[in-house]
Amino acid sequence: MSPLRLLAALALTTLLALGAASASIAHPGGGDGTHSSEPLVIAHRGASGYRPEHTLAAYELGARMGADYVEPDLVSTKDGVLVARHENEISGTTDVADHPEFADRKRSKSIDGGLPVEGWWTEDFTLAELKTLRAKERIPLNRPRNTRYDGRYEVPTFQEVIDLAERLSKELGREIGIYPETKHPTYFRSIGLALEEPLIRTLRENGLDRRRQRVRAELRGGQPRGARSRAARADRPAARQQGRTAL
Numbered sequence: 001m002s003p004l005r006l007l008a009a010l011a012l013t014t015l016l017a018l019g020a021a022s023a024s025i026a027h028p029g030g031g032d033g034t035h036s037s038e039p040l041v042i043a044h045r046g047a048s049g050y051r052p053e054h055t056l057a058a059y060e061l062g063a064r065m066g067a068d069y070v071e072p073d074l075v076s077t078k079d080g081v082l083v084a085r086h087e088n089e090i091s092g093t094t095d096v097a098d099h100p101e102f103a104d105r106k107r108s109k110s111i112d113g114g115l116p117v118e119g120w121w122t123e124d125f126t127l128a129e130l131k132t133l134r135a136k137e138r139i140p141l142n143r144p145r146n147t148r149y150d151g152r153y154e155v156p157t158f159q160e161v162i163d164l165a166e167r168l169s170k171e172l173g174r175e176i177g178i179y180p181e182t183k184h185p186t187y188f189r190s191i192g193l194a195l196e197e198p199l200i201r202t203l204r205e206n207g208l209d210r211r212r213q214r215v216r217a218e219l220r221g222g223q224p225r226g227a228r229s230r231a232a233r234a235d236r237p238a239a240r241q242q243g244r245t246a247l
Contacts, residue, residue, distance in 0.1 A: 042179055043067035045086065052135045052146050054084040054093070055153035056164050063168045069177040069214065072161045075184070076193040081127040082158035082202065086138060088184060091119040094133040095151060102129070111187050123193055130155045158199070162206050177214025185219065 043062025045053035050061055059070040072084035088111070090096055096105075097120075105125070108118040122130065136150035137143055156164075158180065165176045182195040189195075199217065200209070208215045 040069070041067045042069045042071050044071045045073065046070060048146075049143060050146070052093070052137045052149055052153065054086060054156070055135045055149075056156050056160060057149070057153050059156075059161060059164055060168060063165070063172065063176045067176070069179040069216070070161065070165060071179040071181060072156075072158065073181050073183050074158055074195060074199065075122045076188050076195060076198070077122055077125055077127045077130055078193075079126045080193055080198060082195065082198050083122060083127070083130060084156050084158065084161055085122060086183075088122045088188075089117055089119040090122060090133070090155075093138045094120075094135055094155065096120045096133050099133065111184055123188070123191060127157065158202055159206075162202070162208070175214050177216065178208075179216045179218065181218040 043059060043065070046055065046058025046060075047062035047065055047067075048054075048058055051058035054072060059072070062070055073086050074082045075085050075088040077083055085093055087093075089109075091106075096102055102120065102125075105120050106118065107121070107124075108116045109121060110116045131154055133155060134151045135153045135155060137146040140147050161180075162178060165178050169176045180199065182199065185195045196219070203209045203215060
């Protein structure tokens with residue numbers, strides 16, 4: 001058993017012993033109503049304790065450590081491309097502040113009714129511009145060893161995450177699923193960059209809108225009525241609104 005799967009199993013055992021859970025966290029099975037007895041392990045933001053989160057390196061390491069799924073948070077670029085970032089404000093997760101050519105892009109915004117935040121935002125950059133940036137550790141005080149990887153990795157697109165999962169599935173001899181989460185969908189729809197349509201389109205273009213594909217989508221609350229149902233219809237049961245279990 002891999003270290004990550006063993007850790008998940010131990011965490012599950014602890015929860016059950018404390019009475020915090022009454023049923024095991026199980027694999028969804030193959031569409032016939034059956035479930036595996038093994039825990040479902042999700043590399044939340046990748047192996048973010050070992051590499052800067054939401055980089056291809058973090059997702060790959062998570063899969064190699066035994067994860068069943070990798071979980072990218074998705075936001076949009078100015079030209080409507082889905083990319084993986086924890087938030088659409090990127091001063092904490094990229095080296096954008098070190099790029100003088102983008103100094104005039106810094107601005108204050110209030111997202112989803114929150115307090116104003118000053119920084120740089122994915123929706124103000126084209127994909128080509130974002131690709132000139134490099135990722136860095138978001139919380140260096142908590143994960144200081146990750147800072148050794150600052151500046152090494154690009155901001156990945158959702159398509160690149162899918163391509164990575166497909167490559168690793170072949171290399172590791174087991175299927176690596178993807179578990180995308182849309183971030184601030186109401187805000188993005190309000191500025192003409194809805195997340196649901198490109199998410200569904202990308203799944204379809206990759207043949208991931210059919211039964212028994214290892215895809216689960218977490219659609220954050222607040223999007224217009226009908227957006228969730230369209231995502232649910234894109235793959236039955238692959239893409240669906242549901243709670244998340246990530247260890």
